[in-house]
Amino acid sequence: MQTAPELEPSAGTLTRTGDGDTGLTVTVQSSSTRPADWGRAMARAVNLLIEQITDTTGTDPCRDPGGLDLSLHVTALPSGEAITVTWNP
Secondary structure: OOOOOOOOOEEEEEEEEOOOOEEEEEEEEEOOOOHOOOOHHHHHHHHHHHHHHHHHHOOHHHHHOOOOOOOEEEEEEEEEEEEEEEEEO
16 A cells, blocks of 8 residues: 655745845745755755855856855744855855
8 A cells, every 4th residue: 555755845935135245145944843854945045045146246156166155044933944045255
């Protein structure tokens, strides 16, 4: 007997802020409060942030020999967690 697969937590975009000179921030929401379920939200946030950095600076930060330093902040929400990823040049 097959059982239905569990629904994976969703990852919706909340905000995108900043400019290339002072830094950029992306916040997405995970529908789960379990850290093991935040992968999709973190991947979405990092992907959106890299796209934003590339659009703002004209260069792909992942190709920089110095690497890409990001900071991560998690905030509790009534229906999950807000995952914020920030880049400061």
